[in-house]
Amino acid sequence: xxxxxxxxxxxxxxxxxxxxxxxxxxxxxxxxxxxxxxxxxxxxxxxxxxxxxxxxxxxxxxxxxxxxxxxxxxxxxxxxxxxxxxxxxxxxxxxxxxxxxxxxxxxxxxxxxxxxxxxxxxxxxxxxxxxxxxxxxxxxxxxxxxxxxxxxxxxxxxxxxxxxxxxxxxxxxxxxxxxxxxxxxxxxxxxxxx
Numbered sequence: 001x002x003x004x005x006x007x008x009x010x011x012x013x014x015x016x017x018x019x020x021x022x023x024x025x026x027x028x029x030x031x032x033x034x035x036x037x038x039x040x041x042x043x044x045x046x047x048x049x050x051x052x053x054x055x056x057x058x059x060x061x062x063x064x065x066x067x068x069x070x071x072x073x074x075x076x077x078x079x080x081x082x083x084x085x086x087x088x089x090x091x092x093x094x095x096x097x098x099x100x101x102x103x104x105x106x107x108x109x110x111x112x113x114x115x116x117x118x119x120x121x122x123x124x125x126x127x128x129x130x131x132x133x134x135x136x137x138x139x140x141x142x143x144x145x146x147x148x149x150x151x152x153x154x155x156x157x158x159x160x161x162x163x164x165x166x167x168x169x170x171x172x173x174x175x176x177x178x179x180x181x182x183x184x185x186x187x188x189x190x191x192x193x194x
Contacts, residue, residue: 047073052083058141060168061093068105081107086116090142094173097125098166100135100144112140120146122166128177129153130164142168142175150179157188 048070055065068083088100103118114137122130122144132146144166152159162181169176 060141060173062142062168063091064139065089071107079108079110081109083107088137092142092168092173092175095125096175098142098175099123100137102135107139109139112138114139127155132164142166152179156185158186160184 049072050070051068052071053065053067055063057063065088067087069085071081071083073081083105084103086100086102086105090098090100092098100116100120100122102116102120105114105116107114116135116137117133120132120135122128122135130146130150130152132148132150134146134148136145136147137143146164148163150159150161150164152161152164159179161179161183163179165178165180167176167178168174
């Protein structure tokens with residue numbers, strides 16, 4: 001009996017396995033690839049890095065970190081890159097943290113310049129929240145400029161201005177935030193407890 005089972009059970013297993021392959025549906029490989037034709041063509045023509053993370057320190061000690069969903073070199077050009085869903089964090093020596101987010105950035109490392117566009121937002125640990133459509137950033141130092149209209153919520157009130165410049169003064173650990181071109185301040189004094 002045992003000898004007979006040693007032969008019959010493996011034969012039954014082979015029969016079951018063969019029916020899996022005989023009865024199974026045919027798979028169309030092109031329909032199972034989760035890429036659209038345009039995305040495949042874009043990936044073939046452009047170099048791309050998914051989920052890049054870069055960090056470094058400026059000459060004055062600012063720790064700078066850059067994160068994006070993707071970074072591409074459009075049309076195979078070297079030197080200029082385009083990043084999508086960008087987050088930049090700057091930790092200054094005095095403990096202040098500056099976080100910058102944007103939908104897109106064009107980065108030119110050789111020119112020490114990047115341009116952030118699309119719902120750009122700056123949030124500082126000092127309680128400032130700034131919004132603009134465009135920011136120009138010098139990457140090797142804390143030097144951020146918005147040539148377009150800026151809206152800010154600050155500890156003293158709301159600010160609307162035609163442009164803004166956030167930079168670190170020479171020889172200082174503190175950053176300066178300068179608003180220009182038609183500045184409007186809605187001052188909100190602190191309420192005293194009486």
